[in-house]
Amino acid sequence: MTTPDGRSIDRPPYGDFRHSYSKDKAQLRRRLSRMEGQVRGIARMIERDEYCVDILQQTAALRAAVDALSILVLEDHVQGCVRTAAARGEADTYVDEVMDVVRRTLGRPVRGGARTT
Known part of the structure; x- marks a missing residue:
């Protein structure tokens, strides 16, 4: 995995972890289908030269x-992968990875270096 500026992000060794979101794939796919519909709707609004504020409202809804969706996947990751890693005494790498993702998601810069304990 790499950051938008091309830096490499080392992934922890996932081993035999099972992604807990796997049981909810149908729900996640439904959400994604709705988002695809929202994107198509926004594209139609732009093509029809609709009012800018209306388009911005739709982009806010899409965001x-x-x-x-990100929160659902993050919750599942913490409850599954991170919890399993913690039980194995391997939590630090997973916590660092989650915090980097949260920072990027929130638009905050990722600080350099690993967390020290």
Whole structure:
């Protein structure tokens, strides 16, 4: 995995972890389908030269939908992968990875170096 500026992000060794979102794939796919519909709707609005504020309202709704999906996947990751890693005494790498993702998601710069304990 790399950051938008091309830096490499080392992933922890996932081993035999099972991604807990796997049981909810149908729900996640439904959410993604709705988001695809929102994107197509926004594209149609732009093609029809609709009012800018109306388009911005729709982009805000799309962003909220993406954020909600991100939270679901993040919760599952913490409850599954990070919890399993913690039980194995391997939590630090996973916590660092989650914090980097949260910072990027929130638009905050990722600080250099690993967390020290």
